[in-house]
Amino acid sequence: MATAATTSRQKVGWGTANLVVVALAMIPVLWMVSLSFKTPAAILDPSYFPSQWTWGNYSSILSTSQFIRPLVNSIGIGLISTFIAVLLACMAAYAVARLRFPGKSLLIGMALLIAMFPAISLVTPMFNIERSLGLFNTWPGLIIPYVAFGLPLGIYTLSAFFREIPWELEKAAKVDGATPFQAFVKVIAPLAAPGMVTTAILVFLACWNEFLFAISFTSTLASRTAPASMAYFSGGSVFTVPTGPIAAAAVVITIPIIVFVLFFQRRIIAGLTSGAVKG
């Protein structure tokens, strides 16, 4: 048997499969990029690449508060929600991974339930609650549900990471007279930092992506996030569909994701799989 021939043929096969995967993943993304550079005339031409290039779509969305303000809201709401969710999840995950206390499985069951929760079921009651508490159309009105939905993800991912930490160090710290809390803050937290970064990325991506709450609990630019704002874009006149500006906005909100994916590919994959797959 010509083993060498088979392996090189296999190599070509897997190489082709790789190319197909990359192409399927990228073609729809590059189409958005292409659209965002098309002039209004070129948009009415169905070719994949622009026949006339322009930066006009970008300058038009980046010069109006219709998009800049939602972008600021998205970044602010995303960062605050991520910070709170990771902090709270960190505390709970430490307890789950390390401490013995009754009610632990209840907590895990609750987190699982929320991870599977249909968000639409909350929209109607939360809408009314937020209206009566004055939270409707404010940052906290989105931050609070985002934290709640980030928590299960955070607790799962972090408790998986926390079990990898060499806990003898904690014991050593306790022998040296540290309280459990000190042992957590001074010894374990720095070791847990990589897991926390991963979790923070996953939670931030979830907040950045969220759309249902973002259009349901906001009504003006005061708190509308970037994905929600795109549904309210208008063209130069009532008769123009704002295809170019929407495509440009879509590209702008995709940039942070590309950056995360390029720099943290390994971490994101480890985080995604750690919570769900067991050895």
Next chain:
Amino acid sequence: MSVNEAVGTVPASEVIEEAPDRRRKQLSEGARAERRLGWALCAPAVIVMIAVTAYPVGYAIWLSLERYNLELPQDIKFVGFSNYAAVLSSPYWWQALKVTAIITVISVAVSLVLGMLLAMVMHRTLFGRGTVRTAALIPYGIVTVAAAYGWQYAWTPSQGYLSAAFNNSAPLTSEYKAIGVIILAEIWKTTPFIGLLLLAGLSLVPEDLQKAAKVDGASAWQRFIKITLPLMKPAILVALLFRTLDSFRIFDNIFILTGGNNGTGSLSILGYDNLFNALNLGIGSAISILIFICVVVIAFMFIKGFGTAAPGTDIGKR
């Protein structure tokens, strides 16, 4: 993948350590302090989760029993189960349930098969592994709304490359073709997630077992069916459970692609439209509760019926 190896392995020292403590009736000072710390650390997370989910669901149950239209705030009245009767006897509910079920079943089934192929491509490839994984993560990470606009424009006649490639067709204007486009957008977005979960499961299948079977003359297909699949069953079931429930709440793609027109609205679109177009809190809450019940039934079927291990239950046992 070190994370997966670590998950589920309990250091031997801990097991031995735990046994005598459990039998001790009188809790030592240290154990009591540990218990208090455990509760204290979990309390903030528990409070937020209850405040945002359990409380609104309880409130929704109450609202669903009332006649409550935001346009007629004077006319709030307890009406028992008549909101549920109204929803369940309405063709809109059944149409939305049908659309949701079609989208869920087809998109989950197709993305499971494609995800398996993707996992095998990612598992086998030696060169360009990082590139493939990075490329696969982009559909997973991309904002659904942004991707949905891309699909919408791609299928717009005389503007989109896909429409042009298919004889200038306008699939988003007819019910079943539009549902097809929605399913396509869902599959593109979610296959990488399944692929990555299955890749983690695939890396747990011992290479020796594959080799032994190969020596015994098993074909590639036989090895896949008899060795790989059974060993990956837990990973597949978890991926299926999460994807099914996620697909069942589909909203973003439909909202952008069709707005739920031409009979393409899912249950989530129905709930949204009812709140913001009909302003009916009573009916809206009944829809919320019914969707919640559907999700509970699906999860129950997976966990009890197929024996899906609820993720994280091993953490609880420790």
